[in-house]
Amino acid sequence: MAAQALYRKWRSQTFDELIGQEPITQTLRNALRDDRIAHAYLFTGPRGTGKTSMARILAKAVNCEAAPAERPCNQCRICRAINEDRMLDLIEIDAASHTGVDNMRETVIDRVNFRPGEARYKIYIIDEVHMLSTSSFNALLKTLEEPPAHVIFILATTDVQKVPATVISRCQRFDFRRIPQREMVQHLQAICQAEERRAELDALNTIARHATGCMRDAISLLDQLMAYGGETITAQQVEAMLGTVPSAAIARLVNALAAHDPAAGLDVIGDLSTTGVELRELARQTVDYLRALLLIQLGGNETLIDLPAETIRDMAQQARRFDPAALLRAIRLFSQAVVDLRGNLQGVPQLALELAVVDAALDGAGQAPSVVSERQAAPVTGLARSAPAVAPVADKPTDALAESQPVSVPGQPTVAEKPAPLTPASAPAAGVAMAPTPTQAPPAPEDAADVDQLTVLRQNWARVKELLQNRRRTLLGILTGGVRFLAVEQSQVIIGFDGNKQGAPYSARRLLEPENKATLEAVLSEVLGGPHRIIVIAEDQYQPRVRTTPAVVQPEIVSVQAAEPEAVASRAVGSQPADDSVLSACQRTGRRGARTASGLTQRFDVK
Structure with missing residues (x-):
């Protein structure tokens, strides 16, 4: 029988x-x-x-x-x-x-x-x-x-x-609810004692975690393990039977993410893949581990974590090394890897997992500002027309600011402005040399203030994250969901979202919720040193504020010969807009007359 x-x-x-x-x-x-x-x-x-x-x-x-x-x-x-x-x-x-x-x-x-x-x-x-x-x-x-x-x-x-x-x-x-892991482990211990079999606590925890609240599955697995091993059921036996990844290996992988060390993370993936670990199970267990870290960091109820108290204490120290936004991004990356691993790419089956490790490890690491061209980052020298140098940022901002860095296009102004029309100067009489009359127009105060405010926001993003983490941590995750800061115009902080990016419209709606909006405005006002309010708009509908910057007409020193009647004609006005930063540089270096005018506008064509 x-x-x-x-x-x-x-x-x-x-x-x-x-x-x-x-x-x-x-x-x-x-x-x-x-x-x-x-x-x-x-x-x-x-x-x-x-x-x-x-x-x-x-x-x-x-x-x-x-x-x-x-x-x-x-x-x-x-x-x-x-x-x-x-x-x-x-x-x-x-x-x-x-x-x-x-x-x-x-x-x-x-x-x-x-x-x-x-x-x-x-x-x-x-x-x-x-x-x-x-x-x-x-x-x-x-x-x-x-x-x-x-x-x-x-x-x-x-x-x-x-x-x-x-x-x-x-x-x-x-x-009926799923049975909590602690109660399931206690029941398994009672069964082992009655059956006169010994089992390690880690082994029973692994069984209960794999059963996902189903007591019948847990007892059936315990029955199978009693026939598998000797007198003592060990965690290694459970992992070998279930094909699960050792918890120590998952902890090593997460430590590599916290240290922004993708090489160490790839080593863990390589070691596990050579031992025949099921890669999708590895990705799923990593998601569960990162979720537990997030719940611990956010002060979630222990019933949601459903882990032993000793494990929670160890993971709490590890959770302090992460930013909530980084954990959210890592969870999304490894969740997507679970889906991508279904394809099982021949030759490199672990590629999706490796990409998730590298992306998550590099997130938050100190890097150069993204999407900044060499021409834009170069300092102002001589008479060359170039964009202002980008100030170094102390802490890497989240996507909301990292994506808002303007891109310099050769021959195009970095800010959508229209220069005020210039009145062509009358040509002097033949044989007369025109003396320079240096006049400098002051930089537009509103433009400078707006650029400074956006720069201040970037440079103090670490302070913004700290304030948001203390007041409303969910905002950090929302700001990484496809929205970015576009500009600061007077007392308005413009936040844009890409309507074609998945999740971006949802993040924009979350930002406009009363509590989220009030908290973010209070933090921005504190960092920027004045009352500011946020405006959320689709990026394709945003048009930068058009400002009129008075330009300077600086005639060039020309020696007109009587034999050249074309010099009597008016000079054509250049179409390049004035650059406040270049103009300020010219003021500091003392360049005047034709040098300043040639640096700001195109030269006059003498006909």
Whole structure:
């Protein structure tokens, strides 16, 4: 005779033995004590959480011959008959194999009026009730609504959405939850002690984590491990059987991300791939680990993390090395790697995982400002026309600022401006040399203030992140979701989003939520030194503010010969706009006259 499966041997037989469903247990106990037994119950929840076990316990309790407080006793003839599967008044129906209306009529409807033979109540347990057809539900509906006084229906399902609302409304509904990992480990320890087998705590934690709240899966896996190893079940045996990645290797990989060391992360991936680790499982476990770090860093409830207290304390130290925005980005990268690894690229199957490691490790590392051309970053020298040098940034900003760096295009102004039209100067008489009359126009104060404010925001981005982390950490994640700072115009901070980028419109809407908007404006006002408000706009709809900058007409020293009558003609006005930074440089170096004019505008054409 085949040995009995461990999950059947250790199936819960009383209310006290049912793990992780205390609210449901207490409710049914009180109903039994007060004799308020309903005619129909609906048990719904994930698989392996005790729905059918609870149905059998309830069937014993309502028929038990012991005192109400001791039910079920498992000692009376009714309890023993149910435990031994020989109770004729307990009818268990598998709805998956009895879906038709004829099956329902034959099994339930035609026999429900017969009184129980030996018990007080006739119990119908219909498992996976959502598999019944529409006709079967309709046929059962009237009987379920007004059954005979000696009949109790107990319906169980893992997909309550497929059960008609008319059926749900006629039952008392109980939602079973996934069993927490701590309670599952304690139950596995009790089973190992009763079976006289030893198991490491890390091994039981790995089993419970792999079971994802399903007690039946955990006990089945424990049964398999008892046949796999020796007297002691170790974590290495569990990892070998499940094909999971050692937790120490995941910790090494995350340490490499925290240290911005992609080489160390790639070494971990290489070592694990050569040992035959399933790469998608590695990516999934990394996502779970990073999620736990994020929850620990944000002060999440320990029930959401569902890890031992010792592990949480160790991970808390590791979480301090990360920025919340970096963790969010890393979780997205490795989640995408799980999807990309389905392709299983021949030759380099771990490529998607390696790309995620490099991208996550480089995120937040000190790097040169992105998208800045050499011409734009070069300092102002001589008479050359160039963009102002980019000030070094102390801390690498998030995407919201990193993407907002302007790109210099040769021959084009970096700011959308229109120079004020210049009045052509009258040509001097022949043979007369025109003396220079140096006049400098002051730089536009509004333009300079706006450029300075945006620069201040970039240079103090570390302060902005610190304030947001203390006041509203979710904003850090929103600012990395496809939005970027475009400009600071007077007291308005312009934030743009790319409508074609996935998630960017959602991030823009989140920024405009009252609490998020007020917090971000308060932080920006504190950093920029004055009241500022934010404006969120689509990038393709944003037009920089047009300003008029007075230009300088500086005639060039020309010696006009009498033989050249073309010199009498007017000079054409150049089309290049004045550059405040170049103009200031000319003022500092003392360049005057023709040198200054040639640096700011095109030369006059002498005809």
